[in-house]
Amino acid sequence: MYPGNRSRVGRHHPLKRRVDLVETRLLLLLCVLVCACASVLGVVNGTAALRHEQSVVEQQRATRHVVKAEILRDAARSSPWTDQSGRSGLVPVPVRWTGTGGGDVTADAQVATGAKRGERVDIWLDRQGRITTAPSDANDVWAAGMVGGVGTATAALGAGALAGISVRIVCNRRRAAGWEAEWSRVEPEWTHRAGGR
Structure with missing residues (x-):
């Protein structure tokens, strides 16, 4: 195999089925989406938690x-x-x-x-x-923001992992169905050859 043909050979490998290519692309897309969403949601929720905690601290300072x-x-x-x-x-x-x-x-x-x-x-x-x-201090405010942001990002990553597992299960079922269909087509010929010997 020549280094220049590596990507073409990888896509058109005789043992690689269409479902394998679809699965790879779906998992790659899912990975990119989950990382982007986890980052954005983590920042948004962390900022919201930070602002909420700051308002709580201001209220505490005003009343204590x-x-x-x-x-x-x-x-x-x-x-x-x-x-x-x-x-x-x-x-x-x-x-x-x-x-x-x-x-x-x-x-x-x-x-x-x-x-x-x-x-x-x-x-x-x-x-x-x-x-x-x-009243809560600056460390408490930052801790609340971090917990909110990291917690949301972790939840998004967990949801992405579950989606990835689901894609894998569906693709495995599709592969198994394909193998079974091919075997039902090839088996009579193999059985005939084995019986003829």
């Missing part, structure tokens, strides 16, 4: 404020809860701060393990003066 509170009791040195890094999490202890009306307010807040009585910590309050969580 931070105050300094005094720890009223030593915090435990360890916590049964841990964060993603395996470090001990926060523990609840009573704290006191000055409310909007000027009076003292006492409630339990989550503080770092080992915090001492009398230390001052930042706590976040909502509009009603109840303890709440801090």
Whole structure:
């Protein structure tokens, strides 16, 4: 086989059927479409998730404020809860701060393990003066955008893989039907030759 004839020979190979060529072209087209769609959908959905999370953060910042509170009791040195890094999490202890009306307010807040009585910590309050969580930060916003984009792209790739499997199944059935039709045409001749010997 000459290098210059490689593509022609590949297309017109005697063992290559029309369904093989159709399958190859369909899978190639599907691969290109799925990659393009996964990229576009991932970017679009990731951007939408990013914008949504940014609006949530803006709303949180508008409805929450931070105050300094005094720890009223030593915090435990360890916590049964841990964060993603395996470090001990926060523990609840009573704290006191000055409310909007000027009076003292006492409630339990989550503080770092080992915090001492009398230390001052930042706590976040909502509009009603109840303890709440801090607003999400930039890392949370970017994480939401990444999860939205990657999740959508992964779903599109999964759908493309299922479509590719479907194309393969249909083409395999077509090949099997073709082989069976050819065998039914050739078998009598083979049986006659084998019986004649």
